[in-house]
Amino acid sequence: METAATHLGFIIEDMPESGAVAEGKNMVDLYGYTSMVVAALQVQKKMIEEQKRALDSMRIEIQALQKKFPRR
16 A cells, blocks of 8 residues: 655745745745754744743642642
């Protein structure tokens, strides 16, 4: 059984002015596309780090509350 290849990306016609579209508007500019992907990953990394700090803070607060109000 033959399976179709999976593709990841965007439709050029939907975003012709994107920095990831080559000058002729008919193909992807790999440098531009890769730069956009790296930038997105950097933003995600910052968000994950912020969420981790918030979660760690909440865990500390929960532990303090559990000590103050132990379950019976």
